[in-house]
Structures are given as C-alpha cells and as structure tokens.
Amino acid sequence: MRIDNPFSRVLHVDLDTGLSRVLRFGARSEHLGGSGLAAALYAEYGLPDAPALDPRQPLIFAVGPLTGFFPLMSKVVCGFRSPYTGEWAESHAGGRLALSLRFAGYDALMITGAARTLSALAVGARSVDVHDVPYLRGADVFSTGKHLRRFGKTSSGHRSCIRIGPAGENGVGYACINVDSFRHFGRLGAGSVMGAKNLKGIVVMGDGVYELPESKAYPKLMRDLFKDVTATDKMKKYHDLGTPANLLALNELKALPWNNLQKTTDERIDGISGETFAERFLLRQTACAGCPVGCIHIGLLRQQFASDHEFLYKQVSYDYEPIFAQGSMIGITSAADVLALLDETEKLGLDCMSAGVALAWVAEALEKGAVTEAETIVPIRFGEAQGFLEALRHIAMGSNEFYRALGAGTLKAADAYGGAEYACVLGQEMAGYATGEVFFVAQAYGFRHSHLDTGGYSWDQSAKDNDARKAVDFLVDDEYKRTLINSMVSCMFARASYGPERIAECLESLGLGDVAANLSTAGRNMQNLRWSLKCRTGFDVHAVRIPKRFTEVVTWKGGIDMAYMEELRGMYAQEILRMASQADS
Incomplete structure (x- = not known):
C-alpha cells in the first residue's frame, strides 16, 4: 500500500x-x-x-x-x-x-x-x-x-x-x-x-506491506527525529522513572489528591513513589511498536497462596495516573497493594482511573453515612486494600442496584444516594492533578474530559497571574496543536518534537504536500468538527458541574479563587460554542 x-x-x-x-x-x-x-x-x-x-x-x-x-x-x-x-x-x-x-x-x-x-x-x-x-x-x-x-x-x-x-x-x-x-x-x-x-x-x-517514500528528505528527517527523541533529554523522564516521577513532585506541591481529594499532600508518599516502584518492583520496561523510548514500566507482583511455599508471580503495568487513582486517592500507601488492585482492575476490564476515583467516593460516603454496607456489600475504608479489591469485582459484575449505579458513573450514584458535593468528577472521574482552577475547568469542559486535552495543569503551575482571557486562549490553542498530533497519531509524550511546522515537514517528506499545505486549516476544522459532534450528541456547556469538593482544595498557591474559576468557566464555554457553530455554519 x-x-x-x-x-x-x-x-x-x-x-x-x-x-x-x-x-x-x-x-x-x-x-x-x-x-x-x-x-x-x-x-x-x-x-x-x-x-x-x-x-x-x-x-x-x-x-x-x-x-x-x-x-x-x-x-x-x-x-x-x-x-x-x-x-x-x-x-x-x-x-x-x-x-x-x-x-x-x-x-x-x-x-x-x-x-x-x-x-x-x-x-x-x-x-x-x-x-x-x-x-x-x-x-x-x-x-x-x-x-x-x-x-x-x-x-x-x-x-x-x-x-x-x-x-x-x-x-x-x-x-x-x-x-x-x-x-x-x-x-x-x-x-x-x-x-x-x-x-x-x-x-x-499486519500481514501486508507498505512502501517507504522514495524522497531524499525522508531518511534524513527520520534520522533527525530519531536522534531528537533518543539522544537528548526530552524523553529521559519517561524512560527512567516514567510518569510515576510526578508523585513526589505533586505531593510536595500540595497538588496530589489523597483520600477522595480531602487533602493534597501526605507524609506517607514514599510508600507509593515512583522511586519505590522502581527500586522494589520494576521488572522490565517495554515500548509501543514504533517507539524507541520504552516508557511502559512493568512491575512484578508476588502473591502468596495459603501454602507458605507457593507463590504466584504477575506482571502489572503502572503509570502515574493508575498509582494516583488506586493509591493516594483511596489512601493506599503500599506499592504492592497498588499493583494488586491494578492487576484486578486489568482482569475485569475497568478503566483504572474512573474505578479508583469512584471507590474513593464510596469510602467517604460510607464514612459520612450516605451509604451503608447494605449497599457496598463489603467494608470499604481508606487505606484498606481488601475492601477495594472486592468492590472492583462488584462494579464489574453489577452485583446490586448500588454497584450498577456506580458503574454508570460516580455522579449518577451520588445523585441517587447523596454525597454529590464530594464526588470528584470533572466530566468523568478526575485525573490526578489538583493544581487549581484552570485544570479543573479544562477537564470539566474539555473535549475528552481528560488531562490530555490541554496542558491546563501546566498553566496552573506556571501562570504568574489569574488572567482568564490568557488562560482560555491558551486552552483553545493548545487543544488545536494536540488535535494535529492526535490526527497524525503521535504519542502525546512527543509533543515537544512534533510541532505544526515539523508535522508539515514530515508530511512533505512522504509525498503528502497537499495535506501539509492545508494542515492549519484542516486542523482548525477538525477541532471544530469534534466540538460540533460532541454538542450535537448531547454536550451542554450550561449544564457542566464542578462539585463543591473542587472549591475546597488548598494547593501550594492557597485556596481556590472562585471568581477566577467562574470567569474561566464562562469564557471557555463560549469558546466551545463558537468552535461548534463554526463547524455547523
């Protein structure tokens, strides 16, 4: 081909x-x-x-x-x-x-x-x-x-x-x-x-073939890009400790969610730090096909049977987001317990982030009396892995009415049973960045309700003032650049190597000059089309909820600036409607 x-x-x-x-x-x-x-x-x-x-x-x-x-x-x-x-x-x-x-x-x-x-x-x-x-x-x-x-x-x-x-x-x-x-x-x-x-x-x-381009530009560009991602420090973080390196840093910044976001730092972080995983559990590293970096970290989990002399060895992949969701978010401070939870989540076919954040809400709801063990079937308490292990199975199987509601989403369960004010949901169960107003708005309103829609969390950490116009302009432009990358389709870790100009150069080298020439226009059009489809299938910017828990967060910057967050919400909602209408016009 x-x-x-x-x-x-x-x-x-x-x-x-x-x-x-x-x-x-x-x-x-x-x-x-x-x-x-x-x-x-x-x-x-x-x-x-x-x-x-x-x-x-x-x-x-x-x-x-x-x-x-x-x-x-x-x-x-x-x-x-x-x-x-x-x-x-x-x-x-x-x-x-x-x-x-x-x-x-x-x-x-x-x-x-x-x-x-x-x-x-x-x-x-x-x-x-x-x-x-x-x-x-x-x-x-x-x-x-x-x-x-x-x-x-x-x-x-x-x-x-x-x-x-x-x-x-x-x-x-x-x-x-x-x-x-x-x-x-x-x-x-x-x-x-x-x-x-x-x-x-x-x-x-993949039992066919495809032809490599005959242009002289392609092999040189390929070598340059390969060198860029292997002979520089751009990918060092992802190869070495991997994204779990974020745990200590975010905990220090008071931006790591703990115990259903009731706090943003905890002195017990060493038990689940990236360094602990690497020193005690890292078995090997591997990579996606076509990637020379090797960011996939595989931990070795050893589980003992009833007999003192029989063990089961399992290979479990781990990253920052899984460790946050099934570690700090539910109060687990043992790396071995995190791996056991991730292994069970994997077998059941659940999203580890949503499952972990959902169970964090359950643990707090039990503490506060919004639900009882009549609903949860098993005791679910922060820091106790066994209850969470059993609850994962109940979610996957829809064991009773409560777990069927929880399996539809944390807010749906909270609306039915109470406790919506501490449901950590931003469009879907939150990602692990309690960095502040821009990230909370970016995930709640973002196209995929994902921390990878934009760099909202990085804006929170780097912006010197609370300028909503600058922040929203950044979110829209950053999403556009990510739309280009996600249309190529690159790993997001390589975004520093694949800016719009470099993407156009790559397309040219493959004989796709017409695609390169229209890259900017097509990128904006596809950004708009995605928003149009999302709105046409039910997304209502005026119905977006940011639960009360997110207004109570305290980070290294202090408390949440509610006026700033509301201004962000209004401006970003209008930008989304503008993009959607451009695709429909």
Missing part, C-alpha cells in the same frame, strides 16, 4: 451481516487522519439520535498519515458514542495496534452492528473473519488474550490483540478495551460499546 493517495482506506465490518467492504473515504487533506478521520467517519455514518449502546453506532479505530513512518507515531484513536456521557468521544492507546493496522493496509477500522453470538473479529490485509467465541463469556482480559492469540499465528510479529473483560460485557460506563496486555482505550466506556456489539475481541494481523 502507498501512503501518498488522496483518500483514506477504511475497512467497514458490519457484524449484523458478517460482511465487510473497503471504503475510499474523504480527502486526507481535509480530515488528516486519526482524531479528524474518526470524527469525519462518525459525521457520515453515526446516528446522532440513537443511544450510545445502539449496535448500529460505529466503533472506529483510526491511525494517521505518519503512523509507521516516524518515531512515536504509535497511537490509535478509538472514536465512539460514550455510554458514560452519551456524547461523541475518543480514547487513545498504543501497543502494537497502530502498526498492525498500517501493515494490514487500513487507515481505519469501522465496526457497526452486533454479532449473533459472542464473537471475535480477525482482520488482515486479505481476510476478515468473525469467529464465534461463546465459551469466552465472562472470561477475564488475560484469559481472553490467550485464546484470541490463536488467530493469525502466521503474522504474530505484526499482530495486535484487543479485548474486553466482564465489565464491558456487563455495560459498565467506564469499561475499557485492553490493548496488547499493557495499554488501554481506557476512558468513557469504549469497552461497553464493544460489549453491546457482542464483540469480545479483535485481532488485527
């Missing part, structure tokens, strides 16, 4: 009929790829008036024009209608999936309909097969992966295996899709979209 064609090559699989077709979709110079391509596909094939879990809704996996050609162009955008919010959503993941799609010859895989029985989809350059796997119903993520790897053995080196656990089958609002064991489409419920399609897993076999 050649990359320098004007259209995107999209494989559409209809699970209702079992039929597939290859679409020549859109102009690459208009939608770019990745995030833009996913949005353009939903604009064409999505059903704005149908619910998120209607099987007819498309589930889209898209790569970009730079995938496979440059270092750290290793991510896939999963586009879907979120069962958590009801809105158009994205989640991003690495692993081997991006290169597998590239070698299979597709810019995107789009799935509609539902299989007649629990199934697995196997996709290659010359084959599309739907396999009945009813025997995998209820199976955990790891067991499912072992079975799915039977498909496409001949292309195992270029093969990716993605799958869901019980949480996705049971429709939990924050069920994730596991990607190649250690990566995830984690947030906003993509796993439940797969579950609604009766789809347990997808195997993508």
Whole structure:
C-alpha cells in the first residue's frame, strides 16, 4: 500500500451481516487522519439520535498519515458514542495496534452492528473473519488474550490483540478495551460499546506491506527525529522513572489528591513513589511498536497462596495516573497493594482511573453515612486494600442496584444516594492533578474530559497571574496543536518534537504536500468538527458541574479563587460554542 493517495482506506465490518467492504473515504487533506478521520467517519455514518449502546453506532479505530513512518507515531484513536456521557468521544492507546493496522493496509477500522453470538473479529490485509467465541463469556482480559492469540499465528510479529473483560460485557460506563496486555482505550466506556456489539475481541494481523517514500528528505528527517527523541533529554523522564516521577513532585506541591481529594499532600508518599516502584518492583520496561523510548514500566507482583511455599508471580503495568487513582486517592500507601488492585482492575476490564476515583467516593460516603454496607456489600475504608479489591469485582459484575449505579458513573450514584458535593468528577472521574482552577475547568469542559486535552495543569503551575482571557486562549490553542498530533497519531509524550511546522515537514517528506499545505486549516476544522459532534450528541456547556469538593482544595498557591474559576468557566464555554457553530455554519 502507498501512503501518498488522496483518500483514506477504511475497512467497514458490519457484524449484523458478517460482511465487510473497503471504503475510499474523504480527502486526507481535509480530515488528516486519526482524531479528524474518526470524527469525519462518525459525521457520515453515526446516528446522532440513537443511544450510545445502539449496535448500529460505529466503533472506529483510526491511525494517521505518519503512523509507521516516524518515531512515536504509535497511537490509535478509538472514536465512539460514550455510554458514560452519551456524547461523541475518543480514547487513545498504543501497543502494537497502530502498526498492525498500517501493515494490514487500513487507515481505519469501522465496526457497526452486533454479532449473533459472542464473537471475535480477525482482520488482515486479505481476510476478515468473525469467529464465534461463546465459551469466552465472562472470561477475564488475560484469559481472553490467550485464546484470541490463536488467530493469525502466521503474522504474530505484526499482530495486535484487543479485548474486553466482564465489565464491558456487563455495560459498565467506564469499561475499557485492553490493548496488547499493557495499554488501554481506557476512558468513557469504549469497552461497553464493544460489549453491546457482542464483540469480545479483535485481532488485527499486519500481514501486508507498505512502501517507504522514495524522497531524499525522508531518511534524513527520520534520522533527525530519531536522534531528537533518543539522544537528548526530552524523553529521559519517561524512560527512567516514567510518569510515576510526578508523585513526589505533586505531593510536595500540595497538588496530589489523597483520600477522595480531602487533602493534597501526605507524609506517607514514599510508600507509593515512583522511586519505590522502581527500586522494589520494576521488572522490565517495554515500548509501543514504533517507539524507541520504552516508557511502559512493568512491575512484578508476588502473591502468596495459603501454602507458605507457593507463590504466584504477575506482571502489572503502572503509570502515574493508575498509582494516583488506586493509591493516594483511596489512601493506599503500599506499592504492592497498588499493583494488586491494578492487576484486578486489568482482569475485569475497568478503566483504572474512573474505578479508583469512584471507590474513593464510596469510602467517604460510607464514612459520612450516605451509604451503608447494605449497599457496598463489603467494608470499604481508606487505606484498606481488601475492601477495594472486592468492590472492583462488584462494579464489574453489577452485583446490586448500588454497584450498577456506580458503574454508570460516580455522579449518577451520588445523585441517587447523596454525597454529590464530594464526588470528584470533572466530566468523568478526575485525573490526578489538583493544581487549581484552570485544570479543573479544562477537564470539566474539555473535549475528552481528560488531562490530555490541554496542558491546563501546566498553566496552573506556571501562570504568574489569574488572567482568564490568557488562560482560555491558551486552552483553545493548545487543544488545536494536540488535535494535529492526535490526527497524525503521535504519542502525546512527543509533543515537544512534533510541532505544526515539523508535522508539515514530515508530511512533505512522504509525498503528502497537499495535506501539509492545508494542515492549519484542516486542523482548525477538525477541532471544530469534534466540538460540533460532541454538542450535537448531547454536550451542554450550561449544564457542566464542578462539585463543591473542587472549591475546597488548598494547593501550594492557597485556596481556590472562585471568581477566577467562574470567569474561566464562562469564557471557555463560549469558546466551545463558537468552535461548534463554526463547524455547523
């Protein structure tokens, strides 16, 4: 397959009929790829008036024009209608999936309909097969992966295996899709979209070829970029301690959420610091396909059986956000306990951040009497891992009415049982940055309700004054630059290496001069289109809630400036409406 064609090559699989077709979709110079391509596909094939879990809704996996050609162009955008919010959503993941799609010859895989029985989809350059796997119903993520790897053995080196656990089958609002064991489409419920399609897993076999560009500019640019990310300090943090290096720093800044954000620092941080994980538990490091950095840190968890002489050894990936969500946020100060919780979360197919923050709310709600053990089934207390382990299973299985409500989202449970004022939800369960007003507004209103929508947390730490206009202008422009990166599709860690000018240079070297020439216009248009789709599928900027707990936070700067935060809210809401209206005009 050649990359320098004007259209995107999209494989559409209809699970209702079992039929597939290859679409020549859109102009690459208009939608770019990745995030833009996913949005353009939903604009064409999505059903704005149908619910998120209607099987007819498309589930889209898209790569970009730079995938496979440059270092750290290793991510896939999963586009879907979120069962958590009801809105158009994205989640991003690495692993081997991006290169597998590239070698299979597709810019995107789009799935509609539902299989007649629990199934697995196997996709290659010359084959599309739907396999009945009813025997995998209820199976955990790891067991499912072992079975799915039977498909496409001949292309195992270029093969990716993605799958869901019980949480996705049971429709939990924050069920994730596991990607190649250690990566995830984690947030906003993509796993439940797969579950609604009766789809347990997808195997993508990269059993084709694609041609490298013949231009003289490409090999030089490739060498320069490789050197930029390996021979400088840009990626040192991510390779060495990884993102867990943030734990000590944020705790020192009084910006690390503890005990459901009741405080922002704790002297017991050493038990779950990045240094402790590295010194006591780090087994190995690995990388997504196409990345030379190796930021994926794998911890070794040793669990003892009843017999004193029998042990089970497990490999568990960890990063900053998982450690925050299932460590400090729930009062856990033992790195081994964090790994045990993350392992259970992984098996069940839950988003670790939403699950951890949801259980932090439960622990406080129990303390305050909003719920009792009649609802929680097990005692859930800050700092006690066993109760949280059992509660994770109850969320995934929807064991009773309370856990079914909690599985739909913390605020939904809080609205039903009380305690909404201390539900740590900003569009979805918060990320681990209690840095202040700009971050809180950025996540509550942001497109993915994610800390990766913009650098709001960095603005909080670097801004010298509370100028709402400057902050909102930064959020909008930073999101635009990230839209470009997410349309290519790069790892966000490489954003310092892939500014708009460098992206255009990369496109030129691949023979995509028309895409490079229209990059700025297309980027703004795709930013606007994403907002238009989000608003058309239910996002109401006037209904956004920032619970009271966020107004009580005290950081290194002091308390929250409520007037400043309200000004930010109003300005950012207007900018979102402006962008959405530009796409609709």
